[in-house]
Amino acid sequence: MEITGKTLIEWGYKPGKWFKGAIEHANQHQLAGDALRQYLDAVQPTIIDPHAEAAPFYRNIRAETPDEEANVQQVLATMDELxxxxxxxxxxxxPDACPTGPVGQIPVGGVVAAQGAIHPAMHSADICCSVMMTSLGKVDPRQVLDAAQSVTHFGGGGRKALFDLPAEFLDKIRGDYFLGDERSLTLARTHYGTQGDGNHFLxxxxxxxxGETxxxxxxxxxxxxxxxxxxxMKVAEGFRKExxxxxxPTNAWIPYAEDIGKQYWQALQWVREWTKLNHQVIHDQTLAAV
Known part of the structure; x- marks a missing residue:
C-alpha cells in the first residue's frame, strides 16, 4: 500500500512540513501496520501547549490615581496572559508599563525571560531602539542644533545618498541569510543617517x-x-502553526536551536551594529558641521 498525505490525515495525523519526509521514508522502507504507526508517532512534531497557569513575574509598578490604577490592571491582565x-x-x-495591542501581547515596560526561543514581536519592528550622547564641549547649543538639522532627516522613509554606509558593513550583510536581499541592502543604505518619526528625537x-553642550x-x-x-514574524508563525x-500569534517564536534561529540571531546583531553606526554618523556629521 502506498502511503499518502491523505492516508496520514485519515489516521488522525496533523498535516505539516514533516509529512513529506515521513511519507517518503514510509514508502521507501515499505512500512506497514504497527511498524508504520510507531514510526509516525516518533517523527510527528510534539505539540507544545501554553502553560495552564502564568509563569511568575515581578510587579515593579504601583498606581496613585484612578487612571493609573486602570492602566496597572490592564498591564497585569495582559502579563497574566503573556x-x-x-x-x-x-x-x-x-514602573512605566502600559498596554499595547491585544491582551497577551507584551506591554511597553514588560520584560520576560525566554528559554531557547527568539520572539520577534517582543523586540518589535523598532529593533535596538536606543539613545546615544556626545559631549561637544563649550559651543553654542543653537549652532549645534542648526548643524544637526542640516545633516539628518526626520520623517517616514529614507533618503538617497545622504551618507555612504561603510563598505565593510555592507560586505557583512551581503552574505546574510535574512539581510542579503536587495530590499534589505537598499533600506540599509537609504535610511542611514535618518531618524524616522514617532517619539524619535535629536x-x-x-x-x-x-556646562558642555x-x-x-x-x-x-x-x-x-x-x-x-x-x-x-513570518518564520515564527510557521513554527507556531506546526x-x-x-x-x-503575537507570541510566536523561532527556536534558537534550529539553524534558522541562529541565523536570525546573527541578523539581529548586524541590525544592532547598523543602529549604532546610524547614531554615530549623525553625531559625527553634526560635529563636523559646527
Missing part, C-alpha cells in the same frame, strides 16, 4: 554638571530593522 507562553520562565513589569542642551539621539533600526522583523497552534 506569561502562559510556553517558552517563558519569568518576567517583570517596570536633543541639544547643556550639561548641568559640566551635548547631543542626544533616540531612534532604532529604521526600515532596515523593520524589514527583518517582518521576516522574523508546534504550538494554541499560542497567540
Amino acid at each position: 506569561m502562559k507562553t510556553p517558552t517563558l520562565t519569568g518576567g517583570a513589569v517596570m 536633543y541639544v542642551g547643556r550639561s548641568r554638571n559640566t 551635548v547631543v542626544v539621539t533616540h531612534h532604532g533600526s529604521r526600515g532596515f530593522g523593520a524589514n527583518l522583523f517582518r521576516k522574523g 508546534f504550538s497552534p494554541q499560542t497567540k
Whole structure:
C-alpha cells in the first residue's frame, strides 16, 4: 500500500512540513501496520501547549490615581496572559508599563525571560531602539542644533545618498541569510543617517554638571530593522502553526536551536551594529558641521 498525505490525515495525523519526509521514508522502507504507526508517532512534531497557569513575574509598578490604577490592571491582565507562553520562565513589569495591542501581547515596560526561543514581536519592528550622547564641549547649543538639522532627516522613509554606509558593513550583510536581499541592502543604505518619526528625537542642551553642550539621539533600526522583523514574524508563525497552534500569534517564536534561529540571531546583531553606526554618523556629521 502506498502511503499518502491523505492516508496520514485519515489516521488522525496533523498535516505539516514533516509529512513529506515521513511519507517518503514510509514508502521507501515499505512500512506497514504497527511498524508504520510507531514510526509516525516518533517523527510527528510534539505539540507544545501554553502553560495552564502564568509563569511568575515581578510587579515593579504601583498606581496613585484612578487612571493609573486602570492602566496597572490592564498591564497585569495582559502579563497574566503573556506569561502562559510556553517558552517563558519569568518576567517583570517596570514602573512605566502600559498596554499595547491585544491582551497577551507584551506591554511597553514588560520584560520576560525566554528559554531557547527568539520572539520577534517582543523586540518589535523598532529593533535596538536606543539613545546615544556626545559631549561637544563649550559651543553654542543653537549652532549645534542648526548643524544637526542640516545633516539628518526626520520623517517616514529614507533618503538617497545622504551618507555612504561603510563598505565593510555592507560586505557583512551581503552574505546574510535574512539581510542579503536587495530590499534589505537598499533600506540599509537609504535610511542611514535618518531618524524616522514617532517619539524619535535629536536633543541639544547643556550639561548641568559640566556646562558642555551635548547631543542626544533616540531612534532604532529604521526600515532596515523593520524589514527583518517582518521576516522574523513570518518564520515564527510557521513554527507556531506546526508546534504550538494554541499560542497567540503575537507570541510566536523561532527556536534558537534550529539553524534558522541562529541565523536570525546573527541578523539581529548586524541590525544592532547598523543602529549604532546610524547614531554615530549623525553625531559625527553634526560635529563636523559646527
